[in-house]
Amino acid sequence: MKSLQGEKEVLLQESGILTAKLQRRSFLQYAGAGVAGVALVAAGCKKDKSIPGLDTGVDLGSGDPGILNYAYALEQLEGAFYDAVVKSPYTGIPANELALLTDIRDHELAHREFFKKALGTGAIVNLTVDFSSINFADRTSVLTTAKTFEDLGVSAYNGAGKLLKTAKYLEVAGKIVSVEARHAALIRDLISNGSFADLTAVDANGLDGALTPIQVLTKAKAFIKTAINASNLPTS
């Protein structure tokens, strides 16, 4: 825990350097101020741009619209999943569980339709899902998949927030992620009461997961037939 905390502090320091401080004083008074920042990043980190398996197909796009399309893709996946669950509930489902899963279905579809509307003509096409690995008649199969999707959704929004440049988009992403976290906790409690935020979800520093779009899409790929090109998404 001690060392993890040290690492967090390091991250905080690092962020301060690369943003607030460098934009302030003397060396940025030179003409190449903005360029210097870019050069810094370029000099400091060598990024590998190739993303095997996520570099061809439906292009999510770049900048903030790219991140919104990324969220839209994930909401499409979740919406399709819960739609299937509610249309064909697992064997012996109690009424209260069906009611909760129906609520979640409605939330995910609301997120999906919201992103579609917000993106307008910039929205990606409807993705084709692959749920062949899920046994919709079996409670464990359904809830285990739901847990995967919800935890992944939380980590996805947590990791993508800092990639957004527009405050109003960050705010709306924040409005959605806590609802996904409420879902995640509920699904986990349905599987095992008390596992809503155990060490498989929340680390010793009390932090939920955060993953990059590439990490998330790599995990989500197993459930999506449509090829996705994520190579134009912002990475910082």
Next chain:
Amino acid sequence: MNIINILEEIEKVDGEVYERLNPRRAAMKSFYGFGSKVALAALPMALGSMFKKAYGQTTNGVIDVLNFALTLEYIEYNFYQTGINTAGLIPAGTPAVGAINTIRDHELAHVNLLKGAITASGGTPVSFTAASFDFTAKGNFPTVFSDYPTFLAVAQVFEDTGVRAYKGQAGNLMSSPSVLQTALQIHSVEARHASHIRQMRKAPAGGGLTSLKPWITGANDSGVAAAAASYAGEDNVTQLDINIPGLGFSVNASTEAFDEPLGKDQVLAIASLFIK
């Protein structure tokens, strides 16, 4: 990160970078040697403290947000710790004990994380003890530590308010991406807590509120009239100028699907009820 490259790039636009740094040139030479041996993770830290000396870094806006968050985490941590220390409050031998301990542990971890972050950023963390707080909220909840359903009701309000408070600060952290991400990672944990506490209140021992959901329906669904300020505006159904019911969803689903933020002043007004 290649620290040597970074320093060389800076030197191109600021020839005096090494003079600004303390330790100066002589020490920098040993730093070059040091850089090749030390663990990669330690480099940004070393670089951070160097820049702080060279350019007089202050990030007051971010530190203010972190201290605000720390205040809320102190309230939550001391609330759960007091509850755990109160014999007979949390039903012994039930899953509730484990759940409250888990949540308490997270709040303490958040306290420690935020204290560390504030100190590392050159700020001074605010400080509170259990004696700093009045969990009856000036007499609004006189049985908070003697009546288990009341304890859970206050817990729910704390968690839902915490989610809204972090959400309201995200925009103020955009200049510090890593701080923003850490705040988001705390934010969703508070939402997990809120979800579970709401489930605990549904159980007979917790109050038997069977209509309560893990998500917030409409405005104040807590069943606690005194908590109205903590839920103000949760019944909003418009996102980015898009009317969500207009997309074909019920008003309830439209409010549940999006949690709303609270501003700092709103949160401090709520928090002040609990601070002596």
